[in-house]
Amino acid sequence: MLPRCAVGVCHVLMLVLCVSAAEDFDWTKNHHGSFYYGTFPAGFSWGAGGSAYQTEGAWDKDGKGLSIWDVFSHKKGKIQQNDTGDFSCEGYYKVKDDVSLMKELRLNHYRFSISWPRLLPTGIKSDHVNEKGIQYYDHLINHLLENKITPIVTLYHWDLPQVLQEKYGGWQNISMVNYFNEFANLCFERFGDRVKYWITFNNPWSVAVEGYETGEHAPGLRLRGTGAYRAAHHIIKAHAKVWHTYDTQWRGKQKGLVGIALSGEWGEPVDISNQKDIEAAERYVQFHLGWFATPIFHGDYPQVMKDFIGRKSVQQGLGTSRLPTFSPQEKSYIKGTCDFLGIGHFTTRYITQKNNPSGRSSSNYFSDRDLAELVDPRWPDPGSEWLYAVPWGFRRLLNFVKTQYGNPMIYVTENGVSEKMLCTELCDEWRIQYYKDYINEMLKAIKDGVNVKGYTAWSLLDKFEWDEGFSERFGLYYVDFRNKNKPRYPKASVQFYKRIISSNGFPNQREVENWRRKAVETCSSSNQLLAADPLTSHMEMVTEIVVPTVCTLSILLSAIFLMFLLRRRN
């Protein structure tokens, strides 16, 4: 998520500048609006995803330990409506149902995460391994494989065991590196015969910035100016260690791949003729994606981060930079620890240069960058406040990855859009539009030579959206959270995404337009829930509607019959 306060207000300026700003690098010579009809390379992997805390529920069941998100969400005032992930989609109990939804979509892969405290309740392997937790993931993995769906497994999607937070301060402490490595090693040992795609961390930018700098996410710490850099430093070391563990101990027999999933939003200069804006936009991307990708591909932090944070630290009168340093040995140990790069991408910003004075109290990650983020008011923003649909930014980001990091193998690990709705809306035309345009920009990027091997729609289900609770829905499937059975209903985008998958791309304009029309026909705004495909898990729901109706009818009929009898007696 991007900070709300950072979204700019210079709309008038934007309206003038965004048109020229959009026409620069030669790999986007095509007009933005032009749609590219064509197919993806053979074997391209189509998927959808979710994560443990966002979907599983069963927060205190079968021996699971507490995570920092269990504790954080139970504190009043941290999450919209004080929602928690205690039950969420109850995915823990619905493996079979959910795998049938994936089959309906004809997915090639499913991306999910393993809850560390479900396997290791205290986070520490020597304390206790929870076999019930192992059984749950065994069941999920086996069921996916039986249905020919490849599991892509994330080891850390933000749910650190609470004990590790309380005892050591979580990612502020270097000891996490070894604890995480032991957890990862256990996963390789128990699941690695079947899992061939491992992601160490999901979106460490959020863990560092929102967990330790702004405090919007668990563990909710506000260690401004240092907390995020320190957390990131340990996360990068932990990632590298786990990659080496797999490389030396497991790769030979298991033959899998280990990568990391980074979030990368694109930053476009407000004024492409202004060198300062060009540099500011580059800085925006380097402070976000580059912060993690540059050490992993090149061995050290981006030069621009070292320069800016170092200079500002000196101005504050500090003896050393707030950005920690890697020793030469650490640099070579970290460099090259990525078999594939996961990219989570949702949106784009216009960026302009803005100097921030560096005072002791004002210095933080955001001000270190010396820039301002702006948006074009014409960009669609159907859901989350920070999420504007800007498809062309996706192609630019993918090309940036190609040129900066030596054209690595890429899996898009997250891409999608949310809605903020009070009432049920299954006719999600804006999501169809978003997927259509973003997937098309990815296709263009592949034609540019970017090595994208797979795409993960985010997300399969509506789910717990962190500090936004259940107020933002990213799912292809709608989940009725008010019903204790958490029934799932397909939104129109299910039909559309399914067609992209079965055609492995976009055949021609007429057909793609037909897909859209048909998808929207399958839902109707007046009778959305009942118009949706009936699924087994809906049965309960239907019963709840039917039973009162039958009851009411029986009472009415009995009353009429009684009146009829009474009349005859009179």
Ligand code: NOJ
């Ligand atoms: C990125 C996070 O990894 C994911 O868990 C979340 O659902 C999306 N952002 C949308 O906010």
